[in-house]
Amino acid sequence: MRIKVDNLSFGYDYRTVLKNVTFSLESGDFLVIVGNNGSGKSTLIKCLLGINRVPDDKIFIDDIEIHDYRQWINIGYVPQKFDDFNYEFPITVNEILTVSKLTKIDEDQKLSILDRIGILELQNENINSLSGGQLQRVFIARALMNGPKLLVLDEPTAGVDSENIDNFYRMVNDLNAEGVTIILISHDVKTTKANFSHIMHLENGKAELTHVCEIDFGGDAS
Amino acid sequence: MIDQITEPLLLSMSFIRALFERTFMQRALITGILVGFLAPLIGSFVVIKRLSMIADTLSHFTLAGLSIGLFLLNIIGLPIGDPLYIGMIFAVSGALLIEALRSYYRNYKEISMPIVISLGTALSALFISLSGGFTSTVYNYLFGSILTVSRQFIYIITITTFIVILLIVSFYKKIVIVSFDESYARLLGINVKVFQFVTTIILGLVIALAIETVGVLLVSSLMIIPVAAAMKIGRSFKNTLIIAILFSEASVILGLWLSYVAGIPSGATIVLFNISILILVVIFKKLFSIQRVRNKQEADVY
Ligand SMILES: Nc1ncnc2c1ncn2[C@@H]1O[C@H](COP(=O)(O)OP(=O)(O)O)[C@@H](O)[C@H]1O
Numbered sequence: 001m002r003i004k005v006d007n008l009s010f011g012y013d014y015r016t017v018l019k020n021v022t023f024s025l026e027s028g029d030f031l032v033i034v035g036n037n038g039s040g041k042s043t044l045i046k047c048l049l050g051i052n053r054v055p056d057d058k059i060f061i062d063d064i065e066i067h068d069y070r071q072w073i074n075i076g077y078v079p080q081k082f083d084d085f086n087y088e089f090p091i092t093v094n095e096i097l098t099v100s101k102l103t104k105i106d107e108d109q110k111l112s113i114l115d116r117i118g119i120l121e122l123q124n125e126n127i128n129s130l131s132g133g134q135l136q137r138v139f140i141a142r143a144l145m146n147g148p149k150l151l152v153l154d155e156p157t158a159g160v161d162s163e164n165i166d167n168f169y170r171m172v173n174d175l176n177a178e179g180v181t182i183i184l185i186s187h188d189v190k191t192t193k194a195n196f197s198h199i200m201h202l203e204n205g206k207a208e209l210t211h212v213c214e215i216d217f218g219g220d221a222s
Numbered sequence: 223m224i225d226q227i228t229e230p231l232l233l234s235m236s237f238i239r240a241l242f243e244r245t246f247m248q249r250a251l252i253t254g255i256l257v258g259f260l261a262p263l264i265g266s267f268v269v270i271k272r273l274s275m276i277a278d279t280l281s282h283f284t285l286a287g288l289s290i291g292l293f294l295l296n297i298i299g300l301p302i303g304d305p306l307y308i309g310m311i312f313a314v315s316g317a318l319l320i321e322a323l324r325s326y327y328r329n330y331k332e333i334s335m336p337i338v339i340s341l342g343t344a345l346s347a348l349f350i351s352l353s354g355g356f357t358s359t360v361y362n363y364l365f366g367s368i369l370t371v372s373r374q375f376i377y378i379i380t381i382t383t384f385i386v387i388l389l390i391v392s393f394y395k396k397i398v399i400v401s402f403d404e405s406y407a408r409l410l411g412i413n414v415k416v417f418q419f420v421t422t423i424i425l426g427l428v429i430a431l432a433i434e435t436v437g438v439l440l441v442s443s444l445m446i447i448p449v450a451a452a453m454k455i456g457r458s459f460k461n462t463l464i465i466a467i468l469f470s471e472a473s474v475i476l477g478l479w480l481s482y483v484a485g486i487p488s489g490a491t492i493v494l495f496n497i498s499i500l501i502l503v504v505i506f507k508k509l510f511s512i513q514r515v516r517n518k519q520e521a522d523v524y
């Protein structure tokens with residue numbers, strides 16, 4: 001999936017968070033976004049996902065102006081926080097995933113995603129009985145339900161234990177190898193095992209996109 | 223001793239005989255079963271979205287419609303038919319008004335409820351007094367009159383039930399996503415506004431119809447209490463819906479029976495059975511979890 005961001009500025013109320021951000025991604029790219037807390041990483045991807053309303057002609061998805069874009073089902077998203085989800089009312093992992101799969105249900109495909117993420121045995125568990133890390137994996141599975149062409153992950157490994165973090169990166173790398181475009185927000189690039197192709201540093205609202213072969217890992221990147 | 227046992231038995235015999243012999247009892251039973259099904263079904267989605275107060279608000283607003291209907295019918299002499307129709311219009315417009323206020327006070331959404339409830343109650347007071355004060359009709363609006371429902375009412379509620387079932391079956395996935403996670407629904411490209419609009423209208427209709435069973439003051443309990451009990455023991459979403467409906471139907475049928483044999487308004491009896499079930503669930507849940515902790519401690523010791 002192609003993404004083009006052209007001179008995007010965005011803020012909440014009177015405070016500017018993003019200043020003249022410009023970059024583009026091609027299908028199959030793997031972008032990691034890093035930056036300090038509050039630097040606007042989540043804000044930027046919420047703009048890309050149409051959650052934050054941006055001015056016209058700033059963002060293009062597959063060359064379509066974002067306000068005209070309709071194929072949202074092709075984009076999988078794992079938010080940083082799950083505050084928007086109404087917990088407490090009973091619903092099982094399987095039920096959440098089934099209703100989130102709006103494309104035709106292929107039971108085998110669903111099971112293989114669960115297996116890959118390591119939540120196969122949690123299928124019939126009530127969502128209220130899951131730990132934070134398990135819940136995180138359920139939401140990752142949810143983002144994969146409709147076979148996304150773009151996967152957007154906002155600090156997806158927070159609260160997930162190290163063994164599952166390794167599994168998670170293996171899976172993301174595999175998906176990317178299969179052609180899925182990935183945008184991954186990470187707190188610290190050095191700990192990621194992601195095979196990313198691009199990295200973006202966000203600082204003071206400015207974005208700096210670098211192709212991966214030009215990165216200097218040793219410097220004071222953040 | 224013997225008298226105490228046989229007397230309720232005799233009474234319940236006469237309740238069952240009445241069910242066979244009396245049209246009004248059959249209508250009451252059909253109404254009760256349909257409302258007992260619809261109320262917790264719609265109520266579940268209301269509870270998930272943390273909008274429990276909406277039922278109470280809408281029932282008070284519907285009362286305004288009912289009393290305006292009474293006023294038009296009895297004082298002005300307009301041939302409007304049953305005030306219920308005006309009540310239904312008010313229920314739906316009250317629901318839309320709440321939606322509008324909720325988006326107007328984006329960060330203080332719950333403000334919409336007291337505003338609409340006050341408007342509804344004030345209009346009710348005004349038009350009830352204008353149309354002759356506290357008559358038996360008004361009493362029935364407040365506490366329910368399941369034993370006097372008309373044939374038309376049975377048609378209306380049957381049609382509504384079919385529409386609701388049809389909508390839920392056809393849009394099941396989307397309804398569940400929108401209820402549990404509105405922002406994710408939007409992300410999937412679901413038109414959340416249209417969904418909210420339709421849900422709101424259905425909610426208004428069901429509340430207006432449920433008023434006939436348990437009255438304005440108790441409608442919300444019919445929608446919320448069986449769900450409150452079921453969500454404490456349900457294992458899955460569907461399972462919880464089914465339990466809520468079973469609790470609700472049990473309360474309706476038992477409540478109808480008690481209402482008939484004791485001559486108490488059906489609203490009171492149905493809701494008291496609902497509350498009793500809730501209390502039993504809470505107690506059993508507590509006992510059960512204490513037992514589990516104890517078992518676990520014993521297991522840890524050995
Ligand atoms: N919905 C919002 N309304 C107002 N301010 C916000 C909102 N979301 C984020 N912000 C502010 O925007 C800035 C960037 O936040 P965010 O994009 O979440 O940063 P990051 O994800 O890099 O930690 C922060 O200062 C944050 O307080």
Ligand SMILES: [Mg+2]
Binds near residue numbers: 042043080154
């Ligand atoms: Mg963030």
